Amino acid sequence: MANSNLTAAKKAKNDEFYTQYHDIEKEINAYLDFDPNVFRGKTLLLPCDDPEWSNFTKFFAQNFERLGLKKLVSTSYAIDSKPIKEGYQVTMFEESAPQYDRLKTTKHGKIFTLTRDTSGDGEIDVNDLEWRYMDGDGDFKSKEVKKLRDEADIIITNPPFSLFRDFLAWIIEAEKQFVIIGNMNAITYKEVFPLIKENKMWLGNGFHAGNAFFSTPFAEEYGEGVYNPETGLVKFRNVCWFTNLDHGRRHQPLKLMTLLDNKRFNKKIQNNAGSYFKYDNYDAIEVPFTEAIPNDYTGIMGVPISFLEKYNPYQFEIEGITDREKDNSIRTKTYTKKDSPKYGDLNRRAALIIDGELKPVYARLLIKHKNQQS
Known part of the structure; x- marks a missing residue:
C-alpha cells in the first residue's frame, strides 16, 4: 500500500x-x-x-x-x-x-x-x-x-x-x-x-x-x-x-550459511518452492531472500534489489539486473523457446524464467561472490 x-x-x-x-x-x-x-x-x-x-x-x-x-x-x-x-x-x-x-x-x-x-x-x-x-x-x-x-x-x-x-x-x-x-x-x-x-x-x-x-x-x-x-x-x-x-x-561482511545449511535450517527457504532453482534463460539461481545467499555457491545468483542494503563491494560483484514484468497477468503464461528472452540476455527487457514460467515479479540483481570463479 x-x-x-x-x-x-x-x-x-x-x-x-x-x-x-x-x-x-x-x-x-x-x-x-x-x-x-x-x-x-x-x-x-x-x-x-x-x-x-x-x-x-x-x-x-x-x-x-x-x-x-x-x-x-x-x-x-x-x-x-x-x-x-x-x-x-x-x-x-x-x-x-x-x-x-x-x-x-x-x-x-x-x-x-x-x-x-x-x-x-x-x-x-x-x-x-x-x-x-x-x-x-x-x-x-x-x-x-x-x-x-x-x-x-x-x-x-x-x-x-x-x-x-x-x-x-x-x-x-x-x-x-x-x-x-x-x-x-x-x-x-x-x-x-x-x-x-x-x-x-x-x-x-x-x-x-x-x-x-x-x-x-x-x-x-x-x-x-x-x-x-x-x-x-x-x-x-x-x-x-x-x-x-x-x-x-558497506564494509561489514554479510554473514551467510552454506546452500545445504540454508535448505536444512532456513524456514523461509523451506517454505519457498522456487528457492535455488536455475533460471531457464540465464545461468544463475534464484535466491529470494538476501539472508539466504549461500556462501559456497560460486556461480551467479538472482537476488532482490533490497540486497543493496547489505551490499559489501569487497564481498560481492554485481553482474547485472533484470527487468520486472509489469503485467501481472503474464505470471501465469508458459514461455516457449520462441518468445522467451534470449539465453544469457541481461538487457532490461528480460524477466527471469523458472521451469517455463515467469516467477519473480520484481527485478533481480545478478551477483556473485568476489574472487570466486563460476
Missing part, C-alpha cells in the same frame, strides 16, 4: 516530503563515524530546501562548527511553482525580515547562507543564517542554482520523487559528492543502475528498521497504514538514501 501511494504521489507530483530531523542526524552520523573529517572545510549545498519547513538546513546550521563546515548554502523553490499555492501564508520569519517583499515572496526562490557569527554570541549556528530573494524561482536546473552547484563540494537534500532522475543527472554532471533520498525502485532505472554497478553510487546507512517518516502538505490524502493522524506523518518502507560518501555498514 505504501508503495502504491508513493507511486501515485510521484505521478501527481504531490511529492513534497519533509525529512525528520533525527533521520538526518542518524544518516549523517554514519558518515562521520567512518570519517570524522568528511565535511571539514567543505561547502555544502542544500537545494530544494527551505529551513522554514525543512530540517536539512536546521541540522547543518546547528552543527556547522562541529562538522567544520566552510560554508552552508540552501535554496528554496518559489511557491508559485508548487501545487500548494492555495492557502499559502507568509511565515512570521519572512514577513518580519527587513528584506521582505510581498511581490517577490511567491515568485522568487530564497537563498540562505551561513559562513560566520552574525549574532555576536560567539557561535555559528541557525541564528546566523542570512537570506535574500533569488533572481529566479530557485529551480535547480536554472543557471543561478547551477552556479551554486558548481561551487559546492557536497550536495545533500530530499528532492521531489518525481524529479529524481533529473536531479541525480544534475549532480552526476557536475561530479559532486552527494547524499540524497529516493524511492528504492530507482535502483532499477537505466540512468541509476550503471552507477551502482560501477561502484560510483551506493545506498546510505538507511532509515531505522527500513521505515521512513515524512511530513507533507498532502498527508491527509493517504490512507490508513500510511498516514498517521496522531503524528501527522506518512510512512513509506521503500525509501532509501543514495550517496557516494563512504560509511561503515
Whole structure:
C-alpha cells in the first residue's frame, strides 16, 4: 500500500516530503563515524530546501562548527511553482525580515547562507543564517542554482520523487559528492543502475528498521497504514538514501550459511518452492531472500534489489539486473523457446524464467561472490 501511494504521489507530483530531523542526524552520523573529517572545510549545498519547513538546513546550521563546515548554502523553490499555492501564508520569519517583499515572496526562490557569527554570541549556528530573494524561482536546473552547484563540494537534500532522475543527472554532471533520498525502485532505472554497478553510487546507512517518516502538505490524502493522524506523518518502507560518501555498514561482511545449511535450517527457504532453482534463460539461481545467499555457491545468483542494503563491494560483484514484468497477468503464461528472452540476455527487457514460467515479479540483481570463479 505504501508503495502504491508513493507511486501515485510521484505521478501527481504531490511529492513534497519533509525529512525528520533525527533521520538526518542518524544518516549523517554514519558518515562521520567512518570519517570524522568528511565535511571539514567543505561547502555544502542544500537545494530544494527551505529551513522554514525543512530540517536539512536546521541540522547543518546547528552543527556547522562541529562538522567544520566552510560554508552552508540552501535554496528554496518559489511557491508559485508548487501545487500548494492555495492557502499559502507568509511565515512570521519572512514577513518580519527587513528584506521582505510581498511581490517577490511567491515568485522568487530564497537563498540562505551561513559562513560566520552574525549574532555576536560567539557561535555559528541557525541564528546566523542570512537570506535574500533569488533572481529566479530557485529551480535547480536554472543557471543561478547551477552556479551554486558548481561551487559546492557536497550536495545533500530530499528532492521531489518525481524529479529524481533529473536531479541525480544534475549532480552526476557536475561530479559532486552527494547524499540524497529516493524511492528504492530507482535502483532499477537505466540512468541509476550503471552507477551502482560501477561502484560510483551506493545506498546510505538507511532509515531505522527500513521505515521512513515524512511530513507533507498532502498527508491527509493517504490512507490508513500510511498516514498517521496522531503524528501527522506518512510512512513509506521503500525509501532509501543514495550517496557516494563512504560509511561503515558497506564494509561489514554479510554473514551467510552454506546452500545445504540454508535448505536444512532456513524456514523461509523451506517454505519457498522456487528457492535455488536455475533460471531457464540465464545461468544463475534464484535466491529470494538476501539472508539466504549461500556462501559456497560460486556461480551467479538472482537476488532482490533490497540486497543493496547489505551490499559489501569487497564481498560481492554485481553482474547485472533484470527487468520486472509489469503485467501481472503474464505470471501465469508458459514461455516457449520462441518468445522467451534470449539465453544469457541481461538487457532490461528480460524477466527471469523458472521451469517455463515467469516467477519473480520484481527485478533481480545478478551477483556473485568476489574472487570466486563460476
